Amino acid sequence: MALDPGAVSGAGVTVADVGEDALVRAVVARLAVASTTTGPARVLVGPGDDAAVLDLDGPLVTSTDTLVQDVDFRLDWSSGYEVGRKAAVQVLADVEAMGAVPVGLVLALVVPGSTPVSWCLDLADGLAAEAGAAGAAVLGGDVADGGALVLTGTSSGVLVGPGGPVGRGGARPGDVVVLGPAGAPLGSSAAGLAVLLAGAGAGAGAAGAGAAGRVAAVHRSPVVDHTAGPRARDAGARAMIDVSDGLVRDATRVARASGVVLALDLASPALRPSADLHEVAGLLGADAQEWVLTSGEEHAMLAVLPPGRALPDGFTPVGQVGPPEDDGWTGVVVDGVRRTDAGGWVHYPS
Ligand SMILES: Nc1ncnc2c1ncn2[C@@H]1O[C@H](COP(=O)(O)OP(=O)(O)OP(=O)(O)O)[C@@H](O)[C@H]1O
Numbered sequence: 594m595a596l597d598p599g600a601v602s603g604a605g606v607t608v609a610d611v612g613e614d615a616l617v618r619a620v621v622a623r624l625a626v627a628s629t630t631t632g633p634a635r636v637l638v639g640p641g642d643d644a645a646v647l648d649l650d651g652p653l654v655t656s657t658d659t660l661v662q663d664v665d666f667r668l669d670w671s672s673g674y675e676v677g678r679k680a681a682v683q684v685l686a687d688v689e690a691m692g693a694v695p696v697g698l699v700l701a702l703v704v705p706g707s708t709p710v711s712w713c714l715d716l717a718d719g720l721a722a723e724a725g726a727a728g729a730a731v732l733g734g735d736v737a738d739g740g741a742l743v744l745t746g747t748s749s750g751v752l753v754g755p756g757g758p759v760g761r762g763g764a765r766p767g768d769v770v771v772l773g774p775a776g777a778p779l780g781s782s783a784a785g786l787a788v789l790l791a792g793a794g795a796g797a798g799a800a801g802a803g804a805a806g807r808v809a810a811v812h813r814s815p816v817v818d819h820t821a822g823p824r825a826r827d828a829g830a831r832a833m834i835d836v837s838d839g840l841v842r843d844a845t846r847v848a849r850a851s852g853v854v855l856a857l858d859l860a861s862p863a864l865r866p867s868a869d870l871h872e873v874a875g876l877l878g879a880d881a882q883e884w885v886l887t888s889g890e891e892h893a894m895l896a897v898l899p900p901g902r903a904l905p906d907g908f909t910p911v912g913q914v915g916p917p918e919d920d921g922w923t924g925v926v927v928d929g930v931r932r933t934d935a936g937g938w939v940h941y942p943s
């Protein structure tokens with residue numbers, strides 16, 4: 594059915610009603626407003642052609658991430674706008690965790706025909722808003738029919754100025770482990786997920802008042818600092834990762850890649866559960882400290898600095914780097930105890 598592009602977002606109009614071309618036109622029209630980059634790149638060709646073209650001021654850093662309906666988000670928990678924001682946060686965090694300044698992203702979308710067009714436009718708005726907050730442009734995407742919503746975002750960033758990328762393998766004994774700023778205390782996303790799973794506030798936007806509502810909002814709509822990664826690189830970070838699968842799980846990746854032990858100190862203010870976490874843990878019979886150590890989708894930056902360096906703005910110490918233990922073991926130690934079970938998020942859990 595050929596519809597007036599202005600009518601595609603009307604109530605009850607689905608993707609199958611308008612077809613691929615009208616959907617893409619409507620989405621691209623939403624992005625055009627936001628498709629500029631303020632960072633170290635110029636968009637020579639944006640959405641609408643076969644590919645986007647960027648002129649960059651330094652080495653390209655690129656990463657990709659997929660969100661799957663009912664695995665990474667639920668339509669009864671989150672609006673299209675929230676899913677779009679979360680997709681941008683997740684995919685940009687990976688280039689930021691290399692120390693790159695984010696400049697752009699593309700989004701491939703599998704959309705069942707029964708999806709309301711208005712949901713897709715909300716998604717585009719959320720994506721563009723978060724990309725814009727990072728100074729990045731939405732450069733294009735793709736849509737295809739399928740049985741469930743699947744979003745695959747691919748981000749681009751630029752390493753600005755001298756020095757290389759900040760990988761996972763650069764931590765050395767004697768270094769300091771630091772955690773970057775986030776919009777909410779560490780652990781909030783897992784607490785929010787637990788609230789939503791418990792049904793304590795089913796329905797998008799209706800997670801209830803108080804602590805449960807606040808942590809559910811963090812889970813649906815994380816707030817991150819998009820300059821934290823590049824700031825840590827400027828401050829001399831020699832290893833970094835974003836906390837996407839849980840602090841212990843992600844710190845273990847740094848420890849193993851670097852051949853060291855990361856010793857986390859629970860007395861660090863950033864690792865102490867917030868009052869909201871304690872309250873929600875009490876309600877649900879959960880362990881607030883465990884949420885801090887295992888919460889995924891936080892996207893705060895965990896970085897390692899040589900000793901004696903000034904901390905990047907907003908970062909706080911959470912531990913130290915030590916050599917492998919006497920038996921050669923590398924990994925994460927929490928308050929002196931080996932964490933052999935990282936917890937946190939993993940696909941295909943055993
Ligand atoms: N299917 C794949 N093909 C090629 N490389 C992959 C594939 N899956 C993962 N990788 C690579 O393995 C590395 C580790 O991936 P992993 O998903 O653990 O980290 P990540 O990208 O930081 O994930 P997260 O989304 O949790 O932040 C990355 O460099 C990633 O590009």
Ligand SMILES: Cc1ncc(C[n+]2csc(CCOP(=O)(O)O)c2C)c(N)n1
Nearest residue numbers: 658663664665666667837838889890938
């Ligand atoms: C419906 C629903 N169930 C569970 C979760 C929790 N969750 C999904 S993926 C992930 C880690 C990052 O994934 P990846 O490593 O793939 O980037 C987490 C913590 C959610 N968000 N929505």
Ligand SMILES: [Mg+2]
Nearest residue numbers: 687690835837
């Ligand atoms: Mg990552």
